[in-house]
Amino acid sequence: AQSVTQPDIHITVSEGASLELRCNYSYGATPYLFWYVQSPGQGLQLLLKYFSGDTLVQGIKGFEAEFKRSQSSFNLRKPSVHWSDAAEYFCAVGSGGSYIPTFGRGTSLIVHP
Amino acid sequence: NAGVTQTPKFQVLKTGQSMTLQCAQDMNHEYMSWYRQDPGMGLRLIHYSVGAGITDQGEVPNGYNVSRSTTEDFPLRLLSAAPSQTSVYFCASSGQEDNEQFFGPGTRLTVL
Numbered sequence A: 001a002q003s004v005t006q007p008d009i010h011i012t013v014s015e016g017a018s019l020e021l022r023c024n025y026s027y028g029a030t031p032y033l034f035w036y037v038q039s040p041g042q043g044l045q046l047l048l049k050y051f052s053g054d055t056l057v058q059g060i061k062g063f064e065a066e067f068k069r070s071q072s073s074f075n076l077r078k079p080s081v082h083w084s085d086a087a088e089y090f091c092a093v094g095s096g097g098s099y100i101p102t103f104g105r106g107t108s109l110i111v112h113p
Numbered sequence B: 001n002a003g004v005t006q007t008p009k010f011q012v013l014k015t016g017q018s019m020t021l022q023c024a025q026d027m028n029h030e031y032m033s034w035y036r037q038d039p040g041m042g043l044r045l046i047h048y049s050v051g052a053g054i055t056d057q058g059e060v061p062n063g064y065n066v067s068r069s070t071t072e073d074f075p076l077r078l079l080s081a082a083p084s085q086t087s088v089y090f091c092a093s094s095g096q097e098d099n100e101q102f103f104g105p106g107t108r109l110t111v112l
Helices: none
Strands: A003-005 A010-014 A019-021 A024-026 A032-038 A044-050 A056-058 A064-068 A073-078 A087-094 A107-112 B004-007 B010-013 B019-025 B031-038 B042-051 B054-057 B064-066 B076-078 B087-094 B107-111
Touching (some): A003 A087, A019 A107, A024 A073, A024 A087, A044 A064, A044 A073, A073 A087, B004 B087, B019 B031, B019 B087
Parallel strands (some): A010 A107, B010 B107
Antiparallel strands (some): A003 A024, A019 A073, A032 A044, A032 A087, A064 A073, A087 A107, B031 B042, B031 B087, B042 B054, B064 B076, B087 B107
16 A cells, blocks of 8 residues: 655745755555645645656746655755745655555645745 | 536534535546545545546545546535534546546535
């Protein structure tokens, strides 16, 4: 069975600082990996996804993530955080045969001015 | 395309009442699912469907029923609401090619 761990419940950064949100997954084969963002009171929006190929994936809003098979990780990064990035971020793992991905518990990003 | 729509946006129920949360998608997606979101718990899968007429249980199915009579619609029924079902409910759909979920805006449910 697949599973996802987001070790950080909350992350606080200053506006303009760099950001890295951690995601570790458990799955035997090559996974499908996703990062979603949820702004307060809103639904979830896809930031980026990885299926195969280049392990560095570019997404919307200036985010990127790197798939590292040896570490079973798919960490999300942004070089300079904006106040509007304050939100809940969810990592998810899926596969070709599971139909529905498994979500992590989320990391809440707080941005200080 | 409207994507995934959910109604109502907000609902307050009394313990023991029943209701149906509506979900529809216009992307001709095979897969649809219902999640509940609670503080600190992330998204937990309630029920899902891999096509019209086919449904299965997720992680937290107790107290909920679903059916899938058409590709477009996937309603979630609460048979006898309990305070433990106070939550935000999200419906999602995805195509056959991958697991990317398209989410609806959510329904905030309070059970008194």
